[in-house]
Amino acid sequence: MTINERQSLYVQPQFHTVPSFYGRQFEPVRLEADLFDCQIEGVFPEQLKGTFFGLGPDHQYPTFEDDIILNGDGSLLSWRIEDGHVDFKSRYVQTERFTAEREARKKLFNAYRNPARDDPDAPGLMQRDNTGNTYAWYFNGRLFALREDSHPNEIDPVTLETKDVFNFDGALKSTALSAHGKVDPVTGEWWAFGMYAERQWAGECALIVADKNAKLIREEYFVAPYPGMMHDFAVTREHVIFDIQPFRVDEERMKKGGQFYAFDPDQPSLWGIMPRDGSTSDIRWFRAPGVVCGHIMNAYTEGKKVIVDAPAAPGNSFPFFTDVAGNPTDIELGNATITRLEFDLVGESDQPKVTRIHGAVGEMPKIDDRFAMMRYKYGFFRGADGLNRIDWDTLEVRNYPMVAPNVLHECTFVPRYEGAAEGDGWLLAVVNHAATNRGALVVFDAMKIEEGPIAKAKIPYSTHMTFHGSFAPGVL
Ligand SMILES: [Fe+2]
Numbered sequence: 152m153t154i155n156e157r158q159s160l161y162v163q164p165q166f167h168t169v170p171s172f173y174g175r176q177f178e179p180v181r182l183e184a185d186l187f188d189c190q191i192e193g194v195f196p197e198q199l200k201g202t203f204f205g206l207g208p209d210h211q212y213p214t215f216e217d218d219i220i221l222n223g224d225g226s227l228l229s230w231r232i233e234d235g236h237v238d239f240k241s242r243y244v245q246t247e248r249f250t251a252e253r254e255a256r257k258k259l260f261n262a263y264r265n266p267a268r269d270d271p272d273a274p275g276l277m278q279r280d281n282t283g284n285t286y287a288w289y290f291n292g293r294l295f296a297l298r299e300d301s302h303p304n305e306i307d308p309v310t311l312e313t314k315d316v317f318n319f320d321g322a323l324k325s326t327a328l329s330a331h332g333k334v335d336p337v338t339g340e341w342w343a344f345g346m347y348a349e350r351q352w353a354g355e356c357a358l359i360v361a362d363k364n365a366k367l368i369r370e371e372y373f374v375a376p377y378p379g380m381m382h383d384f385a386v387t388r389e390h391v392i393f394d395i396q397p398f399r400v401d402e403e404r405m406k407k408g409g410q411f412y413a414f415d416p417d418q419p420s421l422w423g424i425m426p427r428d429g430s431t432s433d434i435r436w437f438r439a440p441g442v443v444c445g446h447i448m449n450a451y452t453e454g455k456k457v458i459v460d461a462p463a464a465p466g467n468s469f470p471f472f473t474d475v476a477g478n479p480t481d482i483e484l485g486n487a488t489i490t491r492l493e494f495d496l497v498g499e500s501d502q503p504k505v506t507r508i509h510g511a512v513g514e515m516p517k518i519d520d521r522f523a524m525m526r527y528k529y530g531f532f533r534g535a536d537g538l539n540r541i542d543w544d545t546l547e548v549r550n551y552p553m554v555a556p557n558v559l560h561e562c563t564f565v566p567r568y569e570g571a572a573e574g575d576g577w578l579l580a581v582v583n584h585a586a587t588n589r590g591a592l593v594v595f596d597a598m599k600i601e602e603g604p605i606a607k608a609k610i611p612y613s614t615h616m617t618f619h620g621s622f623a624p625g626v627l
Contacts, residue, residue, distance in 0.1 A: 166179060206617060228240070228241045237608035260279060265408070283304040286619040302328055358370070375421070382445050410473065461492065462490065464484060490508065510548045521566065557582055564577070
């Protein structure tokens with residue numbers, strides 16, 4: 152591209168609300184804050200001791216009008232809970248691109264995963280896409296800000312200062328590590344993947360496994376049947392499940408300044424299943440037309456069947472991406488319902504049995520992580536109608552309504568004590584109240600969510616959206 156062509160794509164950025172999910176718009180917040188002793192409502196349980204981390208996107212500089220929430224700079228929130236008191240902190244993730252933009256005092260990296268429209272002053276960075284904005288991942292005493300196209304950013308869990316980019320001490324070959332990982336509750340391993348691991352945009356993907364000490368022990372490659380999106384995946388005690396979603400990457404479109412992904416309504420999602428103790432050459436692909444998934448709730452193997460539970464929509468759940476023809480898609484078709492997919496490993500069908508759970512409309516699923524990869528009873532998720540819990544034995548869904556102008560973000564489960572029964576504990580989540588520009592960390596008893604929050608720690612502003620978070624038990 153010539154300089155003239157590049158400049159023709161360049162328009163002076165402004166502060167805009169940013170297109171988000173469900174057609175919502177988010178205002179940049181841009182605040183780094185410390186609040187000692189939040190105002191408390193209700194009572195924080197004595198046993199609830201630790202730090203809740205949330206991470207989400209928050210543009211620090213003015214953007215193009217069509218910039219999207221996924222391109223926001225990572226901003227961490229921490230809520231340190233001890234003896235009924237809560238201290239709050241927020242800090243940006245100091246990525247290479249964040250630092251370059253701060254030095255330039257303007258946005259340099261204008262479009263999501265596409266350098267074609269970068270500011271002429273933008274430096275060429277290996278970690279150009281690393282906003283560190285997706286998952287506050289607490290793993291065995293260490294905190295990482297994850298972003299699926301890049302390497303993790305290690306964060307000091309007490310000060311929230313950014314330490315360095317982490318690549319398993321130089322061992323990781325993949326240029327990407329998924330924002331969603333799975334911790335094996337038996338071995339303590341960190342299972343992940345790297346989609347577009349070589350930045351070839353051909354669907355090349357790495358399976359990545361680290362031991363409980365964050366030492367890389369496995370990295371194997373395969374190529375997905377088409378260059379789609381994989382944001383999350385599933386692991387059971389016996390199998391690994393890769394899910395390729397119908398959002399196409401097209402390098403030619405990107406070169407013209409177009410979006411990184413485009414929804415392909417004619418393409419089914421593809422689900423590749425391999426034995427955990429096998430190799431990526433053993434992957435068997437299944438197809439699931441009309442099942443579009445961003446996140447996985449949990450998965451397990453039962454005999455010759457693999458069961459995967461996930462929010463699934465019939466259409467495009469990323470409404471800020473057009474379809475492959477450049478047309479906007481129907482926001483309604485992006486609404487997800489909690490869905491059970493059953494894959495018969497010995498049957499002849501190349502499609503799973505799909506069961507949508509009546510009354511379970513929502514996304515951002517979480518579980519009691521001690522029951523990951525195995526048969527489990529409880530799933531938690533947020534919907535437009537508030538916080539929800541599904542009982543997989545009875546298919547009963549319980550709800551606590553939190554509707555607009557309240558905005559409920561993803562919840563995280565914390566067990567009451569180490570050996571507590573599944574689901575016996577608390578759900579922690581950030582709630583913003585847009586009309587009053589106030590926010591809070593709210594705590595529910597996970598077995599009594601319909602009774603409402605038992606405690607709130609208030610902050611005097613409405614935070615940015617938090618995508619994904621985790622809880623560090625004990626005093627850090
Ligand atoms: Fe996610």
